Amino acid sequence: MFPQVRLRRLRRRKIIPLLEETRISNHDLIAPLFFDEGAEEAVPIQAMPGQFRWPVRKAGDVVTRLYNAGIRAVLLFGIPKEKDAEGSGAFASDGVVQQVTREMKSICPDMVIITDLCACEYTDHGHCGVIGESCDGPCLLNDPSLEMMQRIAVSQAEAGADIVAPSCMLDGMVSSIREALDDYGHQDVLIMSYSSKFASSLYGPFREAAGSGYSFGDRTGYQAPVPNRREAYRESELDAAEGADILMVKPAGWFGDIITDIKQLGLPVAAYQVSGEYSMIRAAAQNGWLDEKRVVIESLISLKRAGADLIITYFAEEVCRWIHEQ
Template sequence: MFPQRRLRRLRKRILQPLFKETVLTKDDLIAPYFFDETISEKKPVESMPGQFRYPVSEAGAVAERVKSKGIRAMLIFGIPKDKDPAGTSAWIKDGVVQKAVAEIKSKVPGMVVITDVCACEYTDHGHCGIIGETCGGPDLLNDESLELMARIAVSHAESGCDMVAPSCMLDGMVLKIREALDDAGFEEVPVMSYSTKFSSALYGPFRDAADSGMSFGDRSTYQMAYENSREAFLESETDLDEGADILMVKPAGFYHDVIASVATLGLPVAAYQVSGEYSMIKAASENGWIDEKRIVLESLVSIKRAGADLIITYYAENAAGWLDEKQ
């Protein structure tokens, strides 16, 4: 009790670094990038100032820049030149992601390359798999889409990726992909599952960046309702049982409670600070309302404090530089 207990004793500036309970490092960060088969020079993403779509030919150069910042891992998304109802270009040998992975691994062999496994960028309807008629009208067909996800994952492994990250939120996706990878001889390729992915309004800028908008409906029949925390935990627990190596919560900033609960399952946890979170911080900072550097680092530390081991963020390169400044 006061005056014997004085918590401010350990807040002296010279002592503060010794007592930080949560420390953010560059090894915690995964940097996401968009590679576009239809362009020959980088193209700004209007709703995400400072972010770009890159041509596949620049994938190696981007990886070299990322490595120079001290970031060890990249998450790759692709924008193909051709789209169809079946998402065929997602799994072809010379697809955009497949070429980008090969380019990165040839230039920066030590870069950890993670590929997003989904079909929304590759289908002409913009949904995450095969569409068919259901009792409620046209919707994503679960089991038919699983075959597509398995094929995409194997094609990514064949191109040389280090890890696959299925994001389609289909029942059984981890089991199907794990079996397909094992059958193809890729037993050592881990699965980082988007195990709890909410149907969030924060994805708007991403759909601009990845050209993955929907021609009808929404994704609320396969992505999580943001009101449901027990179901969110069950989604991640199910993916653990199906063989996931890493569990992911997406988005990150509004879902610290879910990150904390998923962390109790014992697997490494990734959290995705999504496009809308990036754009909100960027817009406020460009208007002079907040200090961008301080807000970004505070937001990332808060995600780690909630229980995340890895953080996917569009601020990865900036954050790496700011962390260097603090040394």
């Protein structure tokens, strides 16, 4: 009465690689990068060991190194020298992201340049658009902020961005950005929407990296509540209907159910493994509590298994090296 069906036969060491259902490729990975307009040299990000704020003058060196490592897409964040209430540095033709985009495109035209489209790094109040008064006090005004996003999108497209990635979670942001891009002749520029972006506790290290902390309130008014699965799906469903080319779930690791849900909409799905996820893994590895390589690969495979087509991760360059070594 011994078993005839033995799944352990499939788990012989040399058989396992032949039958892997989910694999990570360098083409799955997007490397997020921070560029600081006021920096002269690379500035280590204390809350994200191994990550840096790069000076604009290093854009060519950074993109060349990443391309040679196997990375084929980067996501750019900018830290301006000065901030103001209007976030004018976000849409300036010589803004930090616009400078870096032009330099990268001239040095490495085959790299896909994705630009984070938001204002929180550029406003002196740290919120993602125009602030006004409501019955509850100061708040982000949706429609005036859409006009700002249109200006930023056109400026980034004119600098050479292949994909703009609005992260502000404004109502109607995809349709308004699409209209502006089309009106200015940028029909070929894709929109990768932060369509299901949660008001997560995992963004803390990013705020140090991008200098995007807020001076009052928080962002719960325009980011999805963590407990709300149906609401997150509806956000992505609306962005898909408005013409988004790629949808995104952010954060990634604790939201695999959302990735699986959004996949049903039929568009490519990106998962953003955010700064807090990166820093937890790195800190545990540095303390000798985890095998970093194995944990990172396992975390990315779980996102692919959930349905992600693209993964934005601060481990991208290292993962490409591991893939090559394997």
